Amino acid sequence: MRTFLVGAGLVLYLVSGVFPYLGSFLVAPPAGVxxxxxxxxxxxxxxxxxxxxxxMMVLAAMPAAIAFWLIVLTIGERLYGWTA
Known part of the structure; x- marks a missing residue:
């Protein structure tokens, strides 16, 4: 079970690099992405x-990646005027 959860955490982290991060091109300039x-x-x-x-700490990697994404886009929106 532990191996499955660690693998799932790793897959979720890799998926987080595709969907929200790739979608950032709609909001942020290329330098921001x-x-x-x-x-x-x-x-x-x-x-x-x-x-x-x-x-099991690998399970915290995906929420941390999403939090980083959200923080950077929020700061970019407030300081640099990034909008969709």
Whole structure:
């Protein structure tokens, strides 16, 4: 069961890099999306390390990635006027 949950957490993290992040092109300029993907990639490294150790903390990676995405887009909207 633990292996399944760790695998599911890793898959969810990878999916979070596709759907919300790729959709950011509708709201953010290319530089903003590049910043988002840089942050997502930096989060991928510890996520893979946690998955290799079979740590249940990998389940927190996807909510953290979504929170990072939401924070960056909110700051971009407020400071730089990013809108759809």
């Amino acid at each position: 590049a910043f988002l993907y840089a942050g997502w990639t930096l989060g991928l490294v510890p996520t893979l390390m946690l998955a290799r150790r079979r740590s």
